[in-house]
Amino acid sequence: xxxxxxxxxxxxxxxGQEVILRCVPISNHLYFYWYRQILGQKVEFLVSFYNNxxxxxxxxxxxxxxxxxxxxxxxxxxxxxxxxxxxxMYFCAxxxxxxxxxxxxxxxxxxxxxxx
Amino acid sequence: xxDVEQSLFLSVxxxxxxxxxxTYTDSSSTYLYWYKQEPGAGLQLLTYIFSxxxxxxxxxxxxxxxxxDKHLSLRIADTQTGDSAIYFCAESAISGGYxxxxxxxxTRLAVxx
Numbered sequence: 001x002x003x004x005x006x007x008x009x010x011x012x013x014x015x016g017q018e019v020i021l022r023c024v025p026i027s028n029h030l031y032f033y034w035y036r037q038i039l040g041q042k043v044e045f046l047v048s049f050y051n052n053x054x055x056x057x058x059x060x061x062x063x064x065x066x067x068x069x070x071x072x073x074x075x076x077x078x079x080x081x082x083x084x085x086x087x088x089m090y091f092c093a094x095x096x097x098x099x100x101x102x103x104x105x106x107x108x109x110x111x112x113x114x115x116x
Numbered sequence: 117x118x119d120v121e122q123s124l125f126l127s128v129x130x131x132x133x134x135x136x137x138x139t140y141t142d143s144s145s146t147y148l149y150w151y152k153q154e155p156g157a158g159l160q161l162l163t164y165i166f167s168x169x170x171x172x173x174x175x176x177x178x179x180x181x182x183x184x185d186k187h188l189s190l191r192i193a194d195t196q197t198g199d200s201a202i203y204f205c206a207e208s209a210i211s212g213g214y215x216x217x218x219x220x221x222x223t224r225l226a227v228x229x
Contacts, residue, residue, distance in 0.1 A: 006158075033216065035217075035219075041221065042219050042220065042221045042222070043159070043204060043206075043217075043219040043222075044219075045216050045217065045218070048216055056216060091158060091159060093159075104161055104164065105149075105161070105217055106161065107151075107158045107159040107160075107161075108158055109157055109158035110157075110158045
């Protein structure tokens with residue numbers, strides 16, 4: 001079965017450093033998402049992306065965050081200057097789109113980001 | 117705004133049924149979902165229900181939806197130790213024509229012999 005893949009599975013960085021989290025969505029999917037889960041808390045929506053632009057972003061997704069689809073397969077999340085509170089599990093997700101039968105969101109296994 | 121609430125913990129004996137409950141706020145949600153998260157793993161879609169349905173059964177899983185009370189439940193029959201995980205309820209929220217999911221905090225299911 002096709003799956004969303006994320007790399008790396010774990011990322012440790014120093015506060016103030018830039019990180020890029022990488023995702024390869026399912027190949028025929030059109031909608032892409034980033035979510036995050038701080039330890040012990042809810043899974044929170046960060047951003048959705050469609051047709052090469054951000055379609056919606058949450059309050060968490062401030063100027064330090066950016067997303068990009070640099071080629072036909074990758075979808076990246078960049079945090080420009082990491083803060084301690086950015087430590088979380090980051091999940092990428094994708095959806096086929098195109099109507100009611102394609103509402104299912106498929107998640108990757110996540111990247112655990114630790115900011116020291 | 118949209119919100120999803122779940123109880124945080126449930127403990128059951130192996131072989132018994134588990135019922136995990138969830139309430140949501142957005143009456144316009146078209147789909148409601150149950151995701152499973154095993155330790156160190158990602159979110160696995162277990163099942164989902166369309167908002168015009170009351171019930172959906174999928175092998176050992178039964179989803180019940182009460183739209184009037186905005187209450188969703190997941191029943192796992194004959195619960196096994198392999199069912200131990202965190203179960204997330206999620207509602208779809210359409211904003212500006214684009215779909216996103218709003219998750220609850222997750223219910224940790226512990227299955228003991």
